[in-house]
Amino acid sequence: MAKIYQKFFIAFAIVFVLDQIIKLIFLNGFGWESKCIDLVLTFNTGVAFSMFSSLGPYLKYIQIVLITAVFAYIFWEKKLLQEFAIPLGFILAGGVSNVLDRFTQIGVVDYVYWHCGFDFAIFNLADVMINLGVAAILWLSFFKKD
Secondary structure, eight states, X not given: OHHHHHHHHHHHHHHHHHHHHHHHHHHTTOOEEOSSEEEEEEEESXXXXXXXXXXXXXXXXXXXXXXXXXXXXXXXXXHHHHHHHHHHHXXXXXXXXXXXXXXXXXXXXXXXXXXXXXXXXXXXHHHXXXXXXXXXXXXXXXXXXX
């Protein structure tokens, strides 16, 4: 089981640290614009597509409760952690990194803006890793060999 915890925490640490470093780069003034993708600093006070921004400061506390519950559940239900250590590390690191932004910044630090053909939400590495982790869990569940 120690090896499973190690995989989880390594995945968690890599995503968390990398996301915070990239956000720091944007907070220090980096920006870049192109025809399809802009890398520009924005702050999201809601969640995906700015939903629930009306919750204001309560949102970060609700997210802490939810993330803590997920941490508790996966460490209690060890089979989930054994099967999905790395994707769960990605998901929780992304969530924790975004919640940290809510305490240290105006909101979640977002910076990737896709606008080629259609306007898409502005997002960050943590968001990508959350989605990648969910996709990996679905993929692994669908093709699981029993």
